[in-house]
Amino acid sequence: GTTATRYLYDMSEGDATMRTVLGGKGANLAEMKRLGIPVPDGFTVSTAACVATMDAHGEWPEGLWEDTLTALARLEERTGRTLGGSTRPLLVSVRSGAVFSMPGMMDTILNLGIGDETVEALGAEADNPRFAWDSYRRFLQMYGDVVEGVPPHVYEDELTALKARRGVEQDTDLSTEDLKELVQTFKEVSRRELGHDLPSDPREQLRGAIDAVFRSWDTPRARVYRKANDIPDDLGTAVNVMQMVFGNRGETSATGVCFTRNPSTGAKELYGEFLVNAQGEDVVAGIRTPRPLSEMEQVLPEAYTQLVQTMHDLEAHYKDMQDIEFTVEDGTLYLLQTRNGKRTAAAALKVARDLVDEQVLSREEALRHIAPSQLDQLLHPAIDPEHGRTPITKGLPASPGAAVGEVVFDADTAAERGAAGEPVVLVRYETTPDDIHGVIVAQGVLTAHGGMTSHAAVVARGMGKPCVAGAHAIRINVSDKTLTVGGQVFHEGDMITLDGSTGDVYGEALELVPPQVNEDFGAIVGWADEIRRLGVRANADTGEDAAKARELGAEGIGLCRTEHMFMAADRLPAVRQMILAETVEDRAEALATILPMQQEDFEAIFTAMKGLPVTVRLLDPPLHEFLPDLVEQSLLVQRLELTGGDPDELDRARTLLGSVKRLHEQNPMLGTRGCRLAMLYPEIPEMQTRAIIRAALAVREREGETVGVEIMIPLVAFASELKAQRGVVERTVADELEAAGEQLDVTVGTMIELPRAAIVADQIAEHADFFSFGTNDLTQTGIGISRDDAEGGFLSDYVSEEVIPANPFESIDRDGIGGLVQIGAERGRSTKPDLKLGVCGEHGGDPASIALFEELGLSYVSCSPYRVPIARFAAARAVL
Ligand code: ADP
Ligand code: MG
Numbered sequence: 078g079t080t081a082t083r084y085l086y087d088m089s090e091g092d093a094t095m096r097t098v099l100g101g102k103g104a105n106l107a108e109m110k111r112l113g114i115p116v117p118d119g120f121t122v123s124t125a126a127c128v129a130t131m132d133a134h135g136e137w138p139e140g141l142w143e144d145t146l147t148a149l150a151r152l153e154e155r156t157g158r159t160l161g162g163s164t165r166p167l168l169v170s171v172r173s174g175a176v177f178s179m180p181g182m183m184d185t186i187l188n189l190g191i192g193d194e195t196v197e198a199l200g201a202e203a204d205n206p207r208f209a210w211d212s213y214r215r216f217l218q219m220y221g222d223v224v225e226g227v228p229p230h231v232y233e234d235e236l237t238a239l240k241a242r243r244g245v246e247q248d249t250d251l252s253t254e255d256l257k258e259l260v261q262t263f264k265e266v267s268r269r270e271l272g273h274d275l276p277s278d279p280r281e282q283l284r285g286a287i288d289a290v291f292r293s294w295d296t297p298r299a300r301v302y303r304k305a306n307d308i309p310d311d312l313g314t315a316v317n318v319m320q321m322v323f324g325n326r327g328e329t330s331a332t333g334v335c336f337t338r339n340p341s342t343g344a345k346e347l348y349g350e351f352l353v354n355a356q357g358e359d360v361v362a363g364i365r366t367p368r369p370l371s372e373m374e375q376v377l378p379e380a381y382t383q384l385v386q387t388m389h390d391l392e393a394h395y396k397d398m399q400d401i402e403f404t405v406e407d408g409t410l411y412l413l414q415t416r417n418g419k420r421t422a423a424a425a426l427k428v429a430r431d432l433v434d435e436q437v438l439s440r441e442e443a444l445r446h447i448a449p450s451q452l453d454q455l456l457h458p459a460i461d462p463e464h465g466r467t468p469i470t471k472g473l474p475a476s477p478g479a480a481v482g483e484v485v486f487d488a489d490t491a492a493e494r495g496a497a498g499e500p501v502v503l504v505r506y507e508t509t510p511d512d513i514h515g516v517i518v519a520q521g522v523l524t525a526h527g528g529m530t531s532h533a534a535v536v537a538r539g540m541g542k543p544c545v546a547g548a549h550a551i552r553i554n555v556s557d558k559t560l561t562v563g564g565q566v567f568h569e570g571d572m573i574t575l576d577g578s579t580g581d582v583y584g585e586a587l588e589l590v591p592p593q594v595n596e597d598f599g600a601i602v603g604w605a606d607e608i609r610r611l612g613v614r615a616n617a618d619t620g621e622d623a624a625k626a627r628e629l630g631a632e633g634i635g636l637c638r639t640e641h642m643f644m645a646a647d648r649l650p651a652v653r654q655m656i657l658a659e660t661v662e663d664r665a666e667a668l669a670t671i672l673p674m675q676q677e678d679f680e681a682i683f684t685a686m687k688g689l690p691v692t693v694r695l696l697d698p699p700l701h702e703f704l705p706d707l708v709e710q711s712l713l714v715q716r717l718e719l720t721g722g723d724p725d726e727l728d729r730a731r732t733l734l735g736s737v738k739r740l741h742e743q744n745p746m747l748g749t750r751g752c753r754l755a756m757l758y759p760e761i762p763e764m765q766t767r768a769i770i771r772a773a774l775a776v777r778e779r780e781g782e783t784v785g786v787e788i789m790i791p792l793v794a795f796a797s798e799l800k801a802q803r804g805v806v807e808r809t810v811a812d813e814l815e816a817a818g819e820q821l822d823v824t825v826g827t828m829i830e831l832p833r834a835a836i837v838a839d840q841i842a843e844h845a846d847f848f849s850f851g852t853n854d855l856t857q858t859g860i861g862i863s864r865d866d867a868e869g870g871f872l873s874d875y876v877s878e879e880v881i882p883a884n885p886f887e888s889i890d891r892d893g894i895g896g897l898v899q900i901g902a903e904r905g906r907s908t909k910p911d912l913k914l915g916v917c918g919e920h921g922g923d924p925a926s927i928a929l930f931e932e933l934g935l936s937y938v939s940c941s942p943y944r945v946p947i948a949r950f951a952a953a954r955a956v957l
């Protein structure tokens with residue numbers, strides 16, 4: 078070919094660094110070949126060819142087919158075999174292989190090149206006609222399904238019917254004659270379905286197969302998988318064409334899958350499964366339930382020893398746990414795939430830690446092996462170990478964790494109910510890659526069939542979904558939507574619980590308990606602390622939360638909201654009295670009642686934080702939040718009027734209604750709140766400041782520890798607001814300290830949560846000792862959306878239709894809101910180079926947002942206590 082972009086690579090030309098061109102599978106096959114590991118020969122059609130074809134709406138780019146034929150000719154030459162040859166035929170597999178692995182999501186065709194003549198030649202060469210006919214029927218089945226789009230059940234039904242006629246259970250029990258008959262049947266049903274014969278020219282088949290693999294990049298399930306795993310849609314897949322080796326040649330042949338460590342627990346032990354006299358698809362698709370790898374030692378001792386050695390070599394070479402596919406043909410071992418194994422969160426941590434202990438990885442490298450989302454998984458609730466209930470059945474512990482939900486029997490229903498927020502457990506005879514949209518929303522997956530290395534199990538582990546596989550005792554009736562086990566019948570919607578760590582299934586909803594963070598977790602987050610630059614604080618409003626935050630490693634409180642302190646049942650009357658007060662004196666009286674209560678709260682928080690800094694935000698929400706709802710209060714007044722009840726009560730209800738009406742705002746989010754409220758009623762910040770200072774002095778006295786007091790003014794838009802509020806706070810602090818005859822360092826800062834504040838941050842910084850970016854409100858006001866209205870409405874459509882990449886309240890909108898943060902940070906520091914810059918709001922616990930905050934050079938993030946470990950970890954990842 079004379080094309081500018083290169084589309085074809087012989088396997089011997091590649092290596093592990095070429096995954097963007099060759100895909101992960103192709104690059105690793107080439108790497109294994111380079112290392113001298115036995116791999117069948119072949120060539121790879123590059124991802125660029127797939128991308129070019131997609132760009133041209135399915136039209137192959139110029140030169141691609143010619144280049145493919147040339148690469149094929151070279152392969153024929155190297156192997157001394159011919160595709161479609163009547164002697165020494167070459168059979169190949171045509172395998173998908175993307176840059177990021179998508180187990181089972183795309184298509185692969187095996188045994189290509191087999192036909193009416195080659196089947197005889199193959200049988201004669203192997204001295205095993207049965208195997209040749211078995212390969213032929215498999216080819217027709219896969220080609221018809223994958224390339225021509227014949228529904229797979231058409232073939233499965235024929236296979237099942239034939240087995241029933243012969244009275245046998247296993248495919249392997251069918252005779253050569255049976256398989257010949259099946260080949261004829263498969264040809265006929267294909268013709269019936271398609272209106273034409275399957276192509277018999279192997280070159281035409283090759284072109285069709287490569288094209289089908291290109292197309293499989295864009296199937297709904299592949300797209301769903303990519304979306305769930307943040308893989309870009311425009312990468313395309315490579316296609317690997319490889320000489321076939323046959324695990325189905327008889328009793329000295331086998332195929333299997335193994336991991337160099339246990340992908341559920343991370344333990345360094347043999348983990349894998351194999352099947353004698355089978356082809357690879359049988360294991361990974363979960364069609365036959367395979368045998369544990371340890372049994373291979375007896376059956377195929379030499380290949381076993383060689384496999385174990387190769388597993389070891391591959392792990393050492395890649396410095397990571399490997400997921401390996403192999404086939405033994407007549408006693409000889411071949412490797413067919415290796416990749417960094419998908420693993421559970423617990424396994425990821427254990428493997429990373431062990432590899433550091435084994436001096437294979439540095440701590441920094443090990444941290445790169447772990448995704449922040451995996452730490453997140455470990456913080457999910459688990460089944461209460463004290464539950465004392467008996468399981469209804471047990472399957473294989475394919476992916477750990479607890480799943481409680483309603484039984485559903487198909488992926489569409491799971492997706493529907495799951496999207497509606499109902500917890501569901503997807504129960505299937507076996508899962509296929511087409512179930513992926515159901516798996517994503519399900520709490521967990523239960524299958525009657527399939528092993529620990531089936532695609533279902535691999536995908537579940539990769540997504541942190543609990544999975545119990547191969548629970549043979551359950552009977553599933555998909556049309557009746559029932560699950561029967563031990564005489565008990567469960568219908569769609571009945572609750573069950575899965576324990577993916579033990580394989581136990583319970584016929585009821587079990588209690589869950591908070592997770593136990595283990596030693597691996599502590600060690601790894603500890604490494605993160607050595608590396609990260611960003612500080613990590615927590616948002617905490619109570620002593621209890623503050624204690625939890627410290628336990629989880631928070632270095633202070635970045636946001637202590639004081640409104641919760643106003644809401645408690647014992648305070649609300651005093652708070653209402655304050656709001657309803659007609660005069661300054663009345664208000665002062667009510668505030669005096671609240672003050673000691675607030676002081677008590679602050680004491681609890683300061684005590685728990687043992688000298689670490691605490692940023693207290695003064696009252697933020699609009700006052701009407703402390704009053705009853707307008708409609709409800711109107712109804713109450715009406716009811717009292719109608720029933721002619723107690724006149725005093727009616728009077729009170731009317732007064733309250735008057736205040737509710739007076740304080741009612743069309744758009745309270747943009748109304749009288751934050752410092753605007755404090756500007757109207759300076760008595761409120763004054764009271765709060767007094768409570769803070771008294772608490773700080775009391776705790777210092779009692780605990781003998783300093784208290785880091787930082788007072789924060791919310792919703793500032795104008796520098797003058799902060800100047801005025803700072804004045805109130807500073808005067809009150811001075812007053813309190815003088816009265817107590819004490820000294821205390823108190824800093825005063827502000828939230829940056831309005832676009833105007835970000836723009837004039839240089840002016841605001843004149844009056845601020847610190848900024849904290851309130852990115853929740855900054856997102857609302859910066860994009861101009863009300864979170865409460867949007868999240869249930871257009872925002873979710875925007876995300877699903879990809880108008881925007883993510884919910885901006887979950888992960889910061891980098892360009893827009895991130896831009897405002899950048900402006901605020903730069904302008905603030907232009908006034909005060911050392912200005913401390915924090916972030917509070919949910920983005921402070923989101924890894925992608927944390928990466929941005931690191932880039933912008935902020936000082937710390939603050940997030941909810943349970944996200945503190947993730948933030949510590951993500952902050953380290955952000956500098957690696
Ligand atoms: P998937 O992404 O679904 O795992 P693969 O391309 O890895 O698809 O192929 C599926 C199975 O087919 C593999 O497990 C492997 O065992 C088998 N296979 C692929 N190529 C060959 C080959 N050349 N010889 C024998 N078996 C093969
Ligand atoms: Mg594979």
Ligand code: MG
Pocket residue numbers: 697791830851854
């Ligand atoms: Mg706010």
